[in-house]
Amino acid sequence: MRTRTTPTPPPHPAASVPRSRRALLRPAAVAALSVLLAASVTACGQEAKGGSRYHPASNKGATIGIAMPTKASERWIADGQNMAKQFQKAGYKTDLQYGDNQVDNQVAQIENMITKGDRLLVIAAIDGRALTDVLAHAHDQGIHVISYDRLILGTPYVDYYASFDNERVGKLQGQYILDKLGLEKPEKGGKSYNIELFAGSSDDNNTKYFWSGAMKVLKPYFDTGQLVVRSHQTAMNQAFTQQWDGGTAQKRMDDLLTKNYGTDTVDAVLSPYDGISIGVLSALKSAGYGSKGHPLPVVTGQDAELASVKSIIRGEQTQTIFKDTRKLAAQAVQMGNAVLNDKKPEVNNTTDYNNGKRLVPAYLLNPVSVDKSNTHLLVDEGYYTKKQLS
Incomplete structure (x- = not known):
């Protein structure tokens, strides 16, 4: 019968070092370990806060995801195009998508924006109650969210709201x-x-x-x-x-x-x-x-x-x-630019827009009534030309 013997483990590297030198190594090792631990804790802390949300430098030239509900209404086409132009002028890239009034389409488009690494989402929701899961994912990736014109409901992960009164x-x-x-x-x-x-x-x-x-x-x-x-x-x-x-x-x-x-x-x-x-x-x-x-x-x-x-x-x-959706688009761009640079956007309403999970800070613009007596206002404001209205 063969007797099984347990192999002797190799000596720890420090064991071959004289006792006097081992004593000198301990403080250095402790210091190195402390640095590693501190780095690890810092990294974990950043991840918990949403990664690059708190590092504006990493957002320079970032891509902005713009999720609009449909092309069936000319105002949504104009909103999306106005925002894309203004974000590009501010030095960002844009990813403009229209959901064709299909909630599943919009959710898939937003998920794709997150996967591609877009750093900000501006969303005019088709159904404000249907984005809870996808916005939780956005938050985990450190992505800011601005609710555009239609308030997104049922999630704490909406930073700001831009709309009209x-x-x-x-x-x-x-x-x-x-x-x-x-x-x-x-x-x-x-x-x-x-x-x-x-x-x-x-x-x-x-x-x-x-x-x-x-x-x-x-x-x-x-x-x-x-x-x-x-x-x-x-x-x-x-x-x-x-x-x-x-x-x-x-x-x-x-x-x-x-x-x-x-x-x-x-x-x-x-x-x-x-x-x-x-x-x-x-x-x-x-x-x-x-x-x-x-x-x-x-x-x-x-x-x-x-x-x-x-x-x-x-x-x-x-x-x-x-x-005037040009002004609304400009307000959304200002909000987005502020949050991406770790600044607080201008808001004028912090009490009225509770989405069921939080009070969402908002900026509201004023609407104007137009009838036959003042359609000229639309030309005066450069919204339409005289030729378009003729």
Whole structure:
């Protein structure tokens, strides 16, 4: 029987060093180990904070990911292009993507931006509630996020929000209806008018702000009976227009007219967006509105899209809200440039935009009401040329 023997391990290198020299080595080894540990702790600390989030030098010439919802609306095309140009002018590269109003597309595009190492994401969300996981990934990679025009919900990983005062948009639309119908004039106290209400898409957080602003102005006149919703569809969830789609709005307006207006006429339509307004007007004209002796009702809108501005000039759509998206794009660029250089961006609202996980610091721009009397403002501001509006 063979006896197994345990091999003797080789001596530690220090064992061959005389005792006097070993004593001298210990302080040096301890010092080296301390340096290694300190470096390790520092590296871990940086990773926990999000890597290069706190190192502005590494963001010089960085790529900015710009995620827009769709090309179906001319305003989103303009927003994306304006931001890309302004970021490039500021010395950054850009990665501009449109999600075709498909949430999965937008999530995949943002994930790809993270994978490619984009250092900042500017996102106009298709569905503000659908980005929780992908933005957690962005945070893990140290990537800043600016929520653009539509507030991203349900995540703490949104740094800032750039938008317009969206409740004021609704107030301007509601007030315009009151003014055109003359409801605040004493002599109109006994007369009632028929109105129908449209809201935006249920997955867009701005929808509730537009609706809330309009209702603050209009509800007192519902209560007195001066404004009557003959369809009785007075709740926001009854008035949603998914994806802000004009065809969907046209079909609903057709149904409202068929079921609720025989010999009666509708006097006003609250529409939150120009694309919806165009659909509403198509239904109204099909029903005979706009012909001699049967005038079109007051129809509001938003975004001053070219087709709607031309419609206003022709006397069809009555009003729109002008939101100069060039200025909004510039504000987003200023915010992005600040955070990438470890500075605090300018904000003017830190109390009103709670996304369910945090109060998101915001900068809000002011919208402007436009009708036939002041469409020249769009030319004066260089938003359109005279030739475009002719």
